[in-house]
Amino acid sequence: MLRIHHFPATRGFRIIWLCEELGIPCEVVFVDFSGLYRASAEWRAMNPVGKVPVMTDGELTMFESGAMVQHVLDRHGGGRLEPARGTIEHSLYMQWSWFAEATFARPLGEIVNHRRVFADRAIPEVIEEMKARTRLCADALDREMRGKDYLVGSFTAADIMMGYTLRAYERLLPDESLPEHAGAYWRRLSARGAYRAAIAAESPEQRERQ
Ligand SMILES: N[C@@H](CCC(=O)N[C@@H](CS)C(=O)NCC(=O)O)C(=O)O
CATH class of the missing domain: 1.20.1050.10 (Glutathione S-transferase Yfyf (Class Pi); Chain A, domain 2)
Known part of the structure; x- marks a missing residue:
């Protein structure tokens, strides 16, 4: 199950939108966006520079939205929403x-x-x-x-x-x-x-x- 740690109107929106386009489930976990929380050891363990979003997919944790998009396509996209590789x-x-x-x-x-x-x-x-x-x-x-x-x-x-x-x-x-x-x-x-x-x-x- 994909899980996106997100704050409204920030970059995690890309992953939520992508999952809607692909018709695959994605759990949205809303994050405290305050500077204090993002600087906490708990959040830095998820995102080393204290930003959002963070995405988890099973045991994988990721912290760059563009890489998350590519991961979702590679793992769950079945070739949809991107041109053929090498073209x-x-x-x-x-x-x-x-x-x-x-x-x-x-x-x-x-x-x-x-x-x-x-x-x-x-x-x-x-x-x-x-x-x-x-x-x-x-x-x-x-x-x-x-x-x-x-x-x-x-x-x-x-x-x-x-x-x-x-x-x-x-x-x-x-x-x-x-x-x-x-x-x-x-x-x-x-x-x-x-x-x-x-x-x-x-x-x-x-x-x-x-
Ligand atoms: N390149 C990163 C950028 C992440 C980013 O800048 N996130 C913003 C919200 S959309 C953030 O957390 N800003 C808080 C800050 O930079 O202090 C990505 O695409 O995930």
């Missing part, structure tokens, strides 16, 4: 998956971290610089999505990797609307039944049940 499409699938987390989500995350750590002493120049880096990524995505529905052929897990990043973009930068094609792509992703089901799985009602 150009698979290389592009990996490129966009990594871009979504390592390049696009990174400046977004730095905006959050900077605001969280410095609060009312946040340095506007730092925020502006990170916003500019984010815009560069949104523009690159926009060019890619012109005339396309998904990143690589039909819907794949690369779209899930990117979908979380776009969700964070919309939430963290509400005044910066996505450019045309990237925006249409984001609306297409967030209208999927599995995306809506994943949103419901991390709702306050679900949290209260624990």
